[in-house]
Amino acid sequence: MPARTGQEYMKGLQEQPREIWLRGERIADVTTHPALANGARTIAALYDMQHDPALRDDMTYVSPTTGDRVGLSFIIPRTKEELERRRVMMLHWARRSCGMMGRSPDFMNVTFAAWAGAAEFFGRNRPEFAENLRRYYEYIRENDLTLTHSLINLQRNRTVTGVPSLSHEAALHVVRETDAGIIVRGARILATLGPLSDEIAVYSPRLSQMAEGHSPYALNFAIPCGTPGVKFLCRESFDLGRSHFDHPLGSRFEEMDCVVFFDDVLVPWERVFTLGDVGMINATAHTTHSTRHSAHQGAAKNLAKCELVLGVALLMTQTLGNAHLPHSEERLSELMVHTEVMRACIRAAEADAALDEWGVMCPAALPIEITRNLFMTAYPRMAEILQLLGSSSFMILPSEADFQSPLAPEIEQYLATDTASARDRVKLFRLAWDIAGSAFGSRQVLYERFFASDPLTRARAINAMYPKEEAVARIQEFLARDNEE
Numbered sequence: 098m099p100a101r102t103g104q105e106y107m108k109g110l111q112e113q114p115r116e117i118w119l120r121g122e123r124i125a126d127v128t129t130h131p132a133l134a135n136g137a138r139t140i141a142a143l144y145d146m147q148h149d150p151a152l153r154d155d156m157t158y159v160s161p162t163t164g165d166r167v168g169l170s171f172i173i174p175r176t177k178e179e180l181e182r183r184r185v186m187m188l189h190w191a192r193r194s195c196g197m198m199g200r201s202p203d204f205m206n207v208t209f210a211a212w213a214g215a216a217e218f219f220g221r222n223r224p225e226f227a228e229n230l231r232r233y234y235e236y237i238r239e240n241d242l243t244l245t246h247s248l249i250n251l252q253r254n255r256t257v258t259g260v261p262s263l264s265h266e267a268a269l270h271v272v273r274e275t276d277a278g279i280i281v282r283g284a285r286i287l288a289t290l291g292p293l294s295d296e297i298a299v300y301s302p303r304l305s306q307m308a309e310g311h312s313p314y315a316l317n318f319a320i321p322c323g324t325p326g327v328k329f330l331c332r333e334s335f336d337l338g339r340s341h342f343d344h345p346l347g348s349r350f351e352e353m354d355c356v357v358f359f360d361d362v363l364v365p366w367e368r369v370f371t372l373g374d375v376g377m378i379n380a381t382a383h384t385t386h387s388t389r390h391s392a393h394q395g396a397a398k399n400l401a402k403c404e405l406v407l408g409v410a411l412l413m414t415q416t417l418g419n420a421h422l423p424h425s426e427e428r429l430s431e432l433m434v435h436t437e438v439m440r441a442c443i444r445a446a447e448a449d450a451a452l453d454e455w456g457v458m459c460p461a462a463l464p465i466e467i468t469r470n471l472f473m474t475a476y477p478r479m480a481e482i483l484q485l486l487g488s489s490s491f492m493i494l495p496s497e498a499d500f501q502s503p504l505a506p507e508i509e510q511y512l513a514t515d516t517a518s519a520r521d522r523v524k525l526f527r528l529a530w531d532i533a534g535s536a537f538g539s540r541q542v543l544y545e546r547f548f549a550s551d552p553l554t555r556a557r558a559i560n561a562m563y564p565k566e567e568a569v570a571r572i573q574e575f576l577a578r579d580n581e582e
């Protein structure tokens with residue numbers, strides 16, 4: 098089947114009954130429920146872009162097995178050109194959602210593409226798992242399915258070492274094996290996009306390492322979201338049911354985050370990719386290099402987000418008439434630096450990309466992984482800069498309804514600036530508030546702080562991969578000069 102349209106995506110969600118719970122209510126149809134429908138519409142719009150004649154070549158490629166045009170984020174890149182093409186595609190999607198839907202379907206597509214390229218890895222001890230992986234990748238590519246993922250086990254306490262403290266009371270584990278597959282029980286976080294996905298993938302974070310004795314938790318599998326026993330518990334929706342004017346981002350890009358409960362769920366054998374092998378689970382992301390590919394998707398999202406915040410900040414200062422003031426320029430320049438460093442890292446990662454041992458073209462490790470570390474602190478600062486630039490204007494935010502009220506003449510007169518009508522000013526600042534202040538905006542900041550693991554773990558990851566010898570050797574060489582001179 099060729100790349101899906103938005104309508105086909107929506108139909109897929111409607112036709113697969115699943116257990117989605119939100120504020121005590123089981124949601125019958127996520128495509129019409131007010132808490133989720135607008136997010137579903139945006140994902141549908143992303144799928145529709147694949148059929149826009151002007152974008153078709155940017156968004157799709159020819160399937161190597163069927164000859165159909167399929168989504169380009171499924172490509173297993175073999176050349177630098179293919180890597181760049183994939184980024185162009187991902188950037189189209191990221192810009193469509195202003196970088197506000199981090200878990201758009203390309204996130205999981207690039208992960209499974211990397212795994213399929215390195216499928217032999219999964220078959221090292223169980224050859225059938227490599228075949229399962231290849232078949233599953235082809236299945237999601239040819240059916241253009243949307244995946245969510247939940248990697249983190251809930252813990253009832255914490256160890257000082259950072260090794261996850263896993264117990265059968267909370268963590269997802271294998272209860273037993275049957276002829277049909279494995280039965281799993283427990284809970285996982287945090288399935289972003291869960292209610293809007295067709296399938297859920299369960300594996301382990303690339304950084305948090307499992308230890309000996311964790312084999313019941315060492316799992317990698319994928320099943321339909323509607324599999325009996327799978328239950329999604331949503332947080333409150335940040336789509337408050339208001340107009341695009343009132344909440345321009347929240348009313349469009351609610352991707353939702355869920356805890357997932359697995360109540361003795363049967364995972365068929367053909368959907369199991371790793372079972373009980375702690376060494377393999379710990380090695381998966383690095384050995385297959387899937388982490389670099391998901392970072393490539395994340396970097397495209399980061400760039401779209403930088404562009405959004407910078408553009409909003411520039412317009413804010415123009416609107417308020419303070420763009421030329423030194424303190425505004427200082428803050429704007431910080432946003433420019435973040436934007437250009439992000440762009441440069443992407444370019445460096447693609448320019449220095451190399452074929453790995455699986456014959457897959459991989460973005461260079463350091464520049465692409467650093468985009469994750471960078472954004473954990475850069476994005477919260479970017480939101481803070483908007484607050485600093487906007488100040489009290491964030492509290493002068495009449496709603497769309499106020500413009501129809503008896504106070505409309507006063508609003509129109511007193512809230513206008515030299516460069517903007519009251520309506521344009523308020524519309525812009527409501528957008529800025531949805532980035533820097535609203536519940537939707539606060540969740541985005543939290544997302545960027547944590548979605549790629551906690552900051553300490555990520556800092557240690559960069560330490561572990563950085564080629565320190567070169568830096569040390571340079572200093573040693575300098576210190577040795579004293580003796581010569």
Ligand SMILES: Cc1cc2nc3c(=O)[nH]c(=O)nc-3n(C[C@H](O)[C@H](O)[C@H](O)COP(=O)(O)OP(=O)(O)OC[C@H]3O[C@@H](n4cnc5c(N)ncnc54)[C@H](O)[C@@H]3O)c2cc1C
Pocket residue numbers: 200246247248249255256257258259286287288289290302354540543544547548549550551552553554
């Ligand atoms: C909005 C959002 C969306 C997300 N989406 C997804 C998703 O789609 N799929 C998915 O799988 N995951 C997702 N995540 C989860 C994300 O992967 C985790 O949040 C991340 O790995 C950190 O784990 P944690 O939240 O359990 O933090 P914790 O491990 O609880 O860490 C909390 C804080 O405690 C500190 N800390 C942790 N352990 C220790 C220790 N032993 N000693 C001292 N300090 C410690 C950390 O540094 C951190 O500051 C999402 C998270 C957020 C916030």
